Amino acid sequence: xxxxxxxxxxxxxxxxxxxxxxxxxxxxxxxxxxxxxxxxxxxxxxxxxxxxxxxxxxxxxxxxxxxxxxxxxxxxxxxxxxxxxxxxxxxxxxxxxxxxxxxxxxxxxxxxxxxxxxxxx
Amino acid sequence: xxxxxxxxxxxxxxxxxxxxxxxxxxxxxxxxxxxxxxxxxxxxxxxxxxxxxxxxxxxxxxxxxxxxxxxxxxxxxxxxxxxxxxxxxxxxxxxxxxxxxxxxxxxx
Numbered sequence: 001x002x003x004x005x006x007x008x009x010x011x012x013x014x015x016x017x018x019x020x021x022x023x024x025x026x027x028x029x030x031x032x033x034x035x036x037x038x039x040x041x042x043x044x045x046x047x048x049x050x051x052x053x054x055x056x057x058x059x060x061x062x063x064x065x066x067x068x069x070x071x072x073x074x075x076x077x078x079x080x081x082x083x084x085x086x087x088x089x090x091x092x093x094x095x096x097x098x099x100x101x102x103x104x105x106x107x108x109x110x111x112x113x114x115x116x117x118x119x120x121x
Numbered sequence: 122x123x124x125x126x127x128x129x130x131x132x133x134x135x136x137x138x139x140x141x142x143x144x145x146x147x148x149x150x151x152x153x154x155x156x157x158x159x160x161x162x163x164x165x166x167x168x169x170x171x172x173x174x175x176x177x178x179x180x181x182x183x184x185x186x187x188x189x190x191x192x193x194x195x196x197x198x199x200x201x202x203x204x205x206x207x208x209x210x211x212x213x214x215x216x217x218x219x220x221x222x223x224x225x226x227x228x229x
Contacts, residue, residue: 035218044208044220044221044222044223045157045159045165045208045210045220045223046220047216047217047218047219047220050215050216050218059215059216059217060216061216061217062217095164095165101212105170105176105177106153106155106170106171106212107155107157107167107169107170107176107210107212108155108157108165108167108210109167109170109176110167111164111165111166112164113163113164114164
């Protein structure tokens with residue numbers, strides 16, 4: 001079955017860095033576009049970043065542009081989010097999610113449980 | 122950027138009642154709209170895509186309608202497991218992919 005497991009979250013000081021990972025299984029990872037979506041405590045969903053299935057295209061939310069970088073290793077079925085210059089408003093649960101665009105299904109069809117990032121001194 | 126606005130913020134209903142949730146886009150998104158359900162401590166779950174197509178395994182009591190800028194998610198008869206937060210999302214004009222702020226369906 002499709003599964004995505006995030007890791008790498010934790011407590012980091014403002015201005016610090018963190019790398020999140022998302023290990024995917026149960027599907028052909030290299031054929032799917034992927035996203036990171038975050039949710040601040042008690043708040044709604046915010047799209048963060050996108051990467052095309054072959055890694056050749058990335059997009060970012062304005063709130064993270066220039067600070068975050070999304071990448072993937074299709075040989076290891078793993079998605080990454082490199083986060084630099086972290087701020088308190090980056091505190092959130094970060095979910096990786098699959099984009100089935102190009103199949104008959106649309107939207108974000110599978111989500112990981114998320115990993116919590118807390119930016120605090 | 123397309124802004125998605127959901128109403129109401131909270132819907133207080135009893136089991137067995139009908140729930141009607143609204144989502145409005147700041148400009149047309151055609152039928153490129155999805156609905157998600159999220160329960161506390163869980164990841165969102167895709168319910169509806171293409172404004173009206175149920176995702177795999179979603180019960181028939183969930184239905185979506187609308188196109189352009191006005192959309193509705195209807196739960197025909199609320200079950201205990203349906204009390205949750207619901208989000209709409211547009212995937213017509215991206216980036217960014219944008220979500221509504223959510224509607225909480227709570228037990229009255």
